[in-house]
Amino acid sequence: MITAIWETLCEPLWELRNNILARTDNPTVLREQKTLQERLHWFKRFAGQVLAQRHRKLTDFAREEVSSWNRKQCRKRLKTLEIAREIYEIECRQRVRGQRVMTEWLEARLIHDTAD
Numbered sequence: 001m002i003t004a005i006w007e008t009l010c011e012p013l014w015e016l017r018n019n020i021l022a023r024t025d026n027p028t029v030l031r032e033q034k035t036l037q038e039r040l041h042w043f044k045r046f047a048g049q050v051l052a053q054r055h056r057k058l059t060d061f062a063r064e065e066v067s068s069w070n071r072k073q074c075r076k077r078l079k080t081l082e083i084a085r086e087i088y089e090i091e092c093r094q095r096v097r098g099q100r101v102m103t104e105w106l107e108a109r110l111i112h113d114t115a116d
Contacts, residue, residue: 029071036074040066043081052091052103055084
């Protein structure tokens with residue numbers, strides 16, 4: 001009885017789950033990969049508006065290079081870019097309120113130290 005239940009109910013579901021997770025031609029995986037790549041290209045196109053100058057080097061990648069990245073690599077780079085964008089937004093809000101930001105102090109200190 002247990003074998004019959006496993007073979008008719010559980011095994012097909014288990015196989016379906018494994019195919020969804022492991023197949024490279026899975027439509028969901030392909031759609032996610034395309035979305036990640038489009039988002040990375042968006043960051044590259046709008047880096048001047050959404051990233052601080054010091055973070056724009058994170059978008060130094062070619063379109064062909066992004067196409068060769070797997071989903072894990074795309075997610076990792078995208079997460080880094082999102083964090084950099086959030087940092088830039090915070091700094092912009094601080095400057096609008098007339099506050100100095102930590103990076104100004106660090107940059108001034110770097111210039112001072114290299115001048116010596």
